[in-house]
Amino acid sequence: MKRHLESTVDDEIQMVQQRFKPTTNEERLVLFKNWLNEHNVIWKNVDIRSSILYGGFALYSTSSEELPIIEISTSLLMSSESAKNSSTFIPPTSDIFNQAEQHIDQETLMSTLFLLHERSKGIKSFWYPYIQVLPTTFSTPLFHKENYVENTS
Incomplete structure (x- = not known):
């Protein structure tokens, strides 16, 4: 007796995702x-390349005589504004913002949740x-309020 697995829409989407998912840094770039x-x-006199020193990507000037120019719409x-304008992202309720207030500002929380959502x-x-070119690890603090920084000096 032969059995056939019925593929679902989710299975097909997952297969398509795997097929197009970049696996190397060069493919991601x-x-x-x-x-x-x-x-x-628009990018003039600049290139994005792998950075051996930092293990990610970096901007490099391609001209020693002309300034690099990048114009990005x-x-x-990705910002708290793009999160608010998203048709698929539901911003946190005010009670969640109030709970997080002492550790993180609202814009940072909104942007972080939007990044996770996307x-x-x-x-x-x-x-x-x-998202594919973002670093997977970093050593800087995630969240801090300005007064925390002021108190460190």
């Missing part, structure tokens, strides 16, 4: 650069190429 070009980002900047969408996210 190509995907990101293509995304920037598709959205008319605000529609490509990351969970995988390749269906508008931000997917950008």
